Amino acid sequence: MRLEGTDLLPGAYRRLYYLLLTSVPVVRTYPPIFVLDLHALDESLTDAKMNPCPHCHRAGMVIGHGLLVGYAEFSSDRVTRGRRFLCSNRFRRSGCGRTFSVWLSTVLAGFTVRTPTMSRMFHAVIGGLCIKAAWEKDALSGLTPHSGYRLWHRLLVAQSRLRSMLCDRAPPPPCNNTQPLAQLLSHLQQVLGPTDCLFAGFQLTFQRHLLG
Ligand SMILES: [Zn+2]
Numbered sequence: 001m002r003l004e005g006t007d008l009l010p011g012a013y014r015r016l017y018y019l020l021l022t023s024v025p026v027v028r029t030y031p032p033i034f035v036l037d038l039h040a041l042d043e044s045l046t047d048a049k050m051n052p053c054p055h056c057h058r059a060g061m062v063i064g065h066g067l068l069v070g071y072a073e074f075s076s077d078r079v080t081r082g083r084r085f086l087c088s089n090r091f092r093r094s095g096c097g098r099t100f101s102v103w104l105s106t107v108l109a110g111f112t113v114r115t116p117t118m119s120r121m122f123h124a125v126i127g128g129l130c131i132k133a134a135w136e137k138d139a140l141s142g143l144t145p146h147s148g149y150r151l152w153h154r155l156l157v158a159q160s161r162l163r164s165m166l167c168d169r170a171p172p173p174p175c176n177n178t179q180p181l182a183q184l185l186s187h188l189q190q191v192l193g194p195t196d197c198l199f200a201g202f203q204l205t206f207q208r209h210l211l212g
Helices: 010-019 038-046 115-126 131-137 145-169 178-192 196-206
Strands: 061-070 078-087 097-103
Touching: 038 097, 061 097, 078 145, 115 131, 115 145, 115 196, 131 145, 131 196, 145 178, 178 196
Parallel strands: none
Antiparallel strands: 061 078, 078 097
8 A cells, every 4th residue: 555656647547446455355335434635535526426415315415615724733834634525514415514534544633743753753652662762763843742641641542442453454463563543553464464554554544533
C-alpha cells in the first residue's frame, strides 16, 4: 500500500493501482469516511450525488459543503484535511439536512498531527524512547510535549478496539516482545502488509477513525 506517486495517475487507474498493491480487503463504505489523497477527495465531490446519505440513506441529495481546513503540522500554513458534505433539505429537497465529512487518510480527527508523525512516534517508543523524547525527535514546532502525551493516551485507550478489529481479519502473529503495543504493531503489520504509514493504512482499510 504505497501512498506516494499515485497522484500522477487518473482516478480509476489510481484506485486499481491501490487495489493491486494490496491484498488487504478494504472496507467499502459509501460515501467513504477516508480517502487516499487530494485527488480522491475531489472525486468524492464528483460522486456526491450518487452516494447515499450515511444518516438517512437517501441518494441524490448529497452536495458539497466546503473543505475541512486546518493548520499544517510543521508550519502555520492552512492545509486541506477533508471535505464536508450536506444532505440537502434546501429548496424543498428531501434530504435530512445533516452533514458528514470525508477525511484524508493521514488526518487524525481533532489533532494537527498526522498519521506519519504518529507512526514514527509509535515506532520510537516501542524501540525504547520515552514519549517526550520520541515526540521531540520530530520537533513539531508550536506543539508542546503535552500534545504528545494526549495523543499517546488516546492511542492507549483505542488499543483494545484496534486489536479486536484486527482480530476480525487475522489472529495476532507470534511476537517475542511482551509489550502490548509491540504486539499491536506486529498485528497491524501482519494485517495491513507493506505500507508507508501503518495508521493511514488502518484508517483507509477499515474506514474507521484510528482514535475512535
Ligand atoms: Zn440525509
